[in-house]
Amino acid sequence: MAHTAMSGTGTTAGDDPLQTAVWRLRSRACWADAAALIQPRTAGAALQRASLLVERCLYTEQGWAEAEDALRTAEALAQTDDERGAAACERGQLAYAATLLTVRDRADEARAALGRSAALLAPGAPGRALLDFRRGLLAENLAHAPQAARAAYRRAHAGATAQNDALLMSFTWRHLAGLALREGELAEARHGFAESLRIREELGYLVGTAPALASLADAEVEPEASRLRAEAGRLFRLLGGVPIWLAGQLTPPAATA
Numbered sequence: 001m002a003h004t005a006m007s008g009t010g011t012t013a014g015d016d017p018l019q020t021a022v023w024r025l026r027s028r029a030c031w032a033d034a035a036a037l038i039q040p041r042t043a044g045a046a047l048q049r050a051s052l053l054v055e056r057c058l059y060t061e062q063g064w065a066e067a068e069d070a071l072r073t074a075e076a077l078a079q080t081d082d083e084r085g086a087a088a089c090e091r092g093q094l095a096y097a098a099t100l101l102t103v104r105d106r107a108d109e110a111r112a113a114l115g116r117s118a119a120l121l122a123p124g125a126p127g128r129a130l131l132d133f134r135r136g137l138l139a140e141n142l143a144h145a146p147q148a149a150r151a152a153y154r155r156a157h158a159g160a161t162a163q164n165d166a167l168l169m170s171f172t173w174r175h176l177a178g179l180a181l182r183e184g185e186l187a188e189a190r191h192g193f194a195e196s197l198r199i200r201e202e203l204g205y206l207v208g209t210a211p212a213l214a215s216l217a218d219a220e221v222e223p224e225a226s227r228l229r230a231e232a233g234r235l236f237r238l239l240g241g242v243p244i245w246l247a248g249q250l251t252p253p254a255a256t257a
Helices: 015-027 031-036 042-061 064-077 081-100 107-120 128-142 146-163 168-183 186-203 206-219 222-240 244-250
Strands: none
Touching: 015 031, 015 042, 015 107, 015 128, 015 206, 031 064, 031 081, 031 146, 031 244, 042 081, 081 107, 081 128, 107 128, 128 146, 146 168, 168 186, 206 222, 206 244, 222 244
């Protein structure tokens, strides 16, 4: 399953107390509470608020109207190409989530919005790595083009590394590992999944830790696979069954005769 990702502000000592509070709530699946702390008076604040509510949609399949309203506010406040490009990137992600979760087919809107974002964001812009990652999600999950997805994830990984965006790196590691697993490259898959899990545990990104554990379990053998899946299940229940799509992944594959 694909996730959204954005820079993990508030994750280190000395960060703005507001950002620290937002991060703690977000990482514990309390997106609405985190968004309520942000006053959308500036383009940056409105965009962050919209990003939180878009992420909630992808993890819970709820809150679509609130995310749309927040996104319209962010789009209205955007003044620069970077701000417009970042808002278009969130628009694309929301349309992608609706399509992926079969709420409504908005695939064309997702492609158009991410294309608009690419036209607005310069190659070295701060939001470019996130855009590349999301274009990889579309290629992998909507276009079913793994080679194009891999190229986009690698660009995103390089950008996240250059920007020291650890959270985004946890996503790129995980999705590159997923492609490796699909191709039977178990060692590469294990390494990528393990890196993703390590980063998320270090950041305290609880809502992303259960999916990381479950993904690593898919690349491991017994009894380690069952141990990882059980730990993922414990976290999943602790967070109230979020992300809701993880339930199926926590069931081990049926044994073959």
